[in-house]
Amino acid sequence: MTWLDKLEKRFGRFAIHNLTFWIMVGQITVYGLGLFTTFPVDNLMFYPDDVLGGQVWRVFTFILEPPLVAMSPIFLVFYWYLFYIFGSALEHQWGEFRFNLFFLIGLACTVIAGLINWVILPGLIRPSHMVTNMYVMTSITFAFAILFPNFELLLYFVLPVKIKWLALITFALWVITAQGIVDWTLIFAALGNIVIFFGRSFMQGAKVKQRRVSHEKQQKAIAEEAFHRCVICNKTDLDDPDLEFSYLAGDGYCQDHWEEMEKRANAK
Template sequence: MKKLCDAVDRFCLKHPRFGIPNLMRFVVFITAAVFLLDSFSGGAASYMLNFDWALILRGELWRLVTWLFIPEYDRVIWMVVGMFFYYFIGSSIESAWGTAKFTLFYLTGAVLTVLFGCLAGLWTGYPLVTNIYLNNVLFLAFATLYPDALIRVYFVLPVKAKWLALFYVFLTFYDLIRMNTAAAMIMLPMTLPLLAAVWLAYAVFFWDRIRDILADIGFLTRHQRSPRTIQFKEAAKKQAEKARRQGYRHKCEVCGRTDADHPELSFRYCSRCAGYHCFCEDHIFNHEHFTS
């Protein structure tokens, strides 16, 4: 999983122009347009755009994409609130990650949803693809990046995003566990693959955060006590003290550029090198690893 996470970062660094700027603006506007058309057509617009495997096989290939714009709500007030909320969290994630990584995250979740939904259709008899779980994982991503952001529930009660995210995860598992046997046999084969799809996308893009959380609660104590980790932390302290004396925080081991001289550059530390070695965005994936 770590290699996939590193591959994502490598791709985004090498292709900064990849993606659609302000992606959530387009998603929200198109979804709002579909909602308005549904209001005047009795749901005909959503019927023409939803994921229907039989119609896709007949040539209606646009349904492979347009299911992303099916409105999640049927009341105007909740539709407006939902669209503003998704635009807010989507633009916040894009601001933190950049256009390339956010677009890749959204695209990965959408593609995996289609693939897992179609695979589930092999034993359910009919593929089910919906954007509900993809929208939910957007909030999970937002809460991971901005855990202390305040969300006003019903416009009144301020709650930190991290607690709402934990509550969402709890409710998801609770809804699955409390199903009776008959309902579970029908619903689980359809819902579990879709959940697995978006949570797999989340795990790939947030693997570093997940490892930190596991370490904090004691699941990675063995790793934290390893000689290499201890050496890395000691070297990090020495580097921080040296940086304070020299007037910069990061310096590339290859080209010698610093964050003080080039504030526009991104600097990262290589976990495969022995010790604590910093590299700029041009050399983080293009350098010989230190072995001692």
């Protein structure tokens, strides 16, 4: 029984059913409140200085932050559509508890990283610095891409692309747009759930690949090694595939030297 099985057996009853749906509904609600009402949406976001000042709820509610509110409604619909597909697929593949745990680990790592950055890097973080949920939300896409790399979707409902390439492009954009240690800390933190859930599989896959490469090299070396070799002139069947070899007392002789050795053997 793995550690995940043990945790699920003990805490599985606390898992939130259809977590992806409720996160999506929460983000749509917050987006609507910010767009059409005077509701103080900013009070839900994760500002480390406010959290350390006692507004602890922000470490949970910041996950309801819509993806870049300035985006067009069409892009947001596409984003939530994909998020629901990916999250629901993971929940179906793993079960409710494991998907909950995956998301909770990513959330916790992001919160810890945000608070640590605030404490140890005060000179690099403004008091109004907000910790985004972008990285932990995208980790769901990465997990889906690992499990279903060849899943194909229509980007903007037009361009067909496999999810593994979309995930690689997304990560490349993270690397390109990361600004300093603060962003890099959040990136690595958001990938903590990926490492915990897939690290063992990655290591096993690397070992299998290493064994396969080693076996292929061994087979290639065997194929390139001569099967016959003359003990006198050192010619092999690789030098001349049509060259015939004979053996005497375990030693090999090419046809040019076999008659001579046969005469010597008969003479004795």
